[in-house]
Amino acid sequence: MPKDGRPSTYRKNYGPEHMRRAYDMWKEEGVAVYRAAQLCGVPVETLRNRTKGLCEPYITKSGRRPLMTSSEEEAFVAHVTQVAACGYGYMRRELAGLAGDTAFFLNTRETSAPVNDKWVFKFLNRWPNMKMVTARGSPVVRASCATRKTLNNYYKELLGILQKYDLLEKPHRIFAVDETHISSKHIPPKMAAPRGQPKLMTGRQKTDTVINCVSAAGQL
Structure with a gap:
C-alpha cells in the first residue's frame, strides 16, 4: 500500500492477456524476463516465478489452486x-x-x-468461443446432424475409441444401456351420466420404468 494510505492499483494495470504475452515473449522469442515484463507492463518477479515453474504461466489472480491448469x-x-x-x-x-x-x-x-x-x-x-445455446427439437437436430461431415466425424471418433480400447473385434464387450418411462395414460372414453354430474375418473395414471441393456453382439 502506498504511503498516502490509498490502496495500490498496480495489480489492476495488467490482465491475463498481458501476462500471456510476456510469458510467450520469454519462452518463444527469447526475450529476457526483465525486458518482457517492461514491454508488457507486468511485475518482473511475478513473471520470473512463472518462468521458474513456481505457478501456472497465465494465472494472474491470487487464491487457491484452480480446478484445471x-x-x-x-x-x-x-x-x-x-x-x-x-x-x-x-x-x-x-x-x-x-x-x-x-x-x-x-x-x-x-x-x-x-x-x-x-x-x-x-x-x-x-473461452469466448464457447457459449450456451438453445437446443432445438429432436426432428430438427436429427435432420441437421444427418450430414456427411457430421456422420464422418461421428464414425471417425467411434473407430478411434474402438481401436484405442481393443474392442474392434469384441462386440460382446460393448453395451448400451437405456432407461425408458412407459406411461399408461390414455384418452378417457365417453361415459353415460346425468347432466350436471361431476366429471368422472377412469383411474390414476401409472408409469413404469424399463431399463434395457444389450451388447453389440445382440445379447440382452
Whole structure:
C-alpha cells in the first residue's frame, strides 16, 4: 500500500492477456524476463516465478489452486467442442458435472460433485468461443446432424475409441444401456351420466420404468 494510505492499483494495470504475452515473449522469442515484463507492463518477479515453474504461466489472480491448469482446461474445451461436432452437447448441469469429475480425476478436488454455476460462467468468459445455446427439437437436430461431415466425424471418433480400447473385434464387450418411462395414460372414453354430474375418473395414471441393456453382439 502506498504511503498516502490509498490502496495500490498496480495489480489492476495488467490482465491475463498481458501476462500471456510476456510469458510467450520469454519462452518463444527469447526475450529476457526483465525486458518482457517492461514491454508488457507486468511485475518482473511475478513473471520470473512463472518462468521458474513456481505457478501456472497465465494465472494472474491470487487464491487457491484452480480446478484445471491452462493446458488441462484447453483439453477440456477440445473435448466439449469435439462432442458438439458429433451432434451432441452438454447442458449447463452436465457441463458442471463433467468439470467436477475432471477435477476429481486430476486430484484438485476431494469430491466429484458438480461445480457451481459461478465456475461455469467464468469458464465461458475465459473461452469466448464457447457459449450456451438453445437446443432445438429432436426432428430438427436429427435432420441437421444427418450430414456427411457430421456422420464422418461421428464414425471417425467411434473407430478411434474402438481401436484405442481393443474392442474392434469384441462386440460382446460393448453395451448400451437405456432407461425408458412407459406411461399408461390414455384418452378417457365417453361415459353415460346425468347432466350436471361431476366429471368422472377412469383411474390414476401409472408409469413404469424399463431399463434395457444389450451388447453389440445382440445379447440382452
